[in-house]
Amino acid sequence: MSTTKKTVTLLGAGTQGARLAYMWSRQGYPVSLIDKSSKQLELAGEKIEALQKEGGFLGSAEGQWSNVTRALSDELKSAILKSWLVVECVPESLSLKRAVVEELDQLAGPETIIASNSSSYTITEILGGLKTKYPDRFVSLHSYWPPETSAIEIMGSGNTRPDIISLLKTETKAHGFEPFHVRNLSTGYIYNRIWAAIKRETLFALEEGVATPEEIDGIFKAVLKTPKGPCEQMDVVGLDVVLDIENHYAEVRPGLPEEPRTYLQKMVAQGKLGVKSGSGFFKYGDVKE
Ligand SMILES: NC(=O)c1ccc[n+]([C@@H]2O[C@H](COP(=O)([O-])OP(=O)(O)OC[C@H]3O[C@@H](n4cnc5c(N)ncnc54)[C@H](O)[C@@H]3O)[C@@H](O)[C@H]2O)c1
Known part of the structure; x- marks a missing residue:
């Protein structure tokens, strides 16, 4: 992770967003969970609390659980400015994913990695035809059912910087995921x-x-x-x-x-x-x- 930015932002506080918030908070580093719906944020808070009670804390230099800050979409920009990684977990619609990824690209500086958790659309498909500011910082980061099924697949777009793949392998592992790198462009994960x-x-x-x-x-x-x-x-x-x-x-x-x-x-x-x-x-x- 970047030496200055420690936060992970998750956009979409549904089934996956809540589970990913739990995983990325397990080392004590801050997490921002953003959704357009306050009800979803409330439900996600309950889910994260339940997972924290039954799951484990993996430990960090600070030695305490991090806060998962839950906020509505108008706080997206301030969350992203603190983040080394932002993962979109909005519903499975290609047009929505494309709009969201475009917005994230506008808001985030070049050092922030932009990832998609989509199950069926690769980051290459989502980016197809979009003009992005920093085309080498996009990646697919597809989780299964964490923490119970901790496998996570990392797939670049063809333009993704190799250091992003290495960093995600290291950081996902440190947070209790089991990472697998999809070594070539693929229709579907491994x-x-x-x-x-x-x-x-x-x-x-x-x-x-x-x-x-x-x-x-x-x-x-x-x-x-x-x-x-x-x-x-x-x-x-x-x-x-x-x-x-x-x-x-x-x-x-x-x-x-x-x-x-x-x-x-x-x-x-x-x-x-x-x-x-x-x-x-x-x-x-x-x-x-
Ligand atoms: N559910 C699974 O088992 C699973 C597993 C792996 C990957 N995925 C992928 O994860 C993604 C999310 O799936 P899910 O099951 O968590 O969906 P979900 O419907 O449970 O949650 C989506 C959330 O996104 C929010 N949202 C919608 N539009 C938004 C916007 N513009 N800005 C902010 N928030 C917005 C919704 O309010 C909702 O809370 C999908 O791409 C899916 O393919 C799902």
């Missing part, structure tokens, strides 16, 4: 690509009538000793979300088979979205509205 192939082949096997969801999950768990099979895991993510992700891969990688998408489209059209709708590959009770 894990997501492997998981996409598993989902795709699962759907293909279902479409061909090779096995039932119970059988696919059964054999997957028996061989790999994982707690969930691919059908159950897709139900948790949401079948509409799985379809969006597969459509995105299909757009940028011609030649992917259509059958898995067709199979999913039929399920989504029947209202089978997985856990959130009460049924997907399996049935679920107690769906909260």
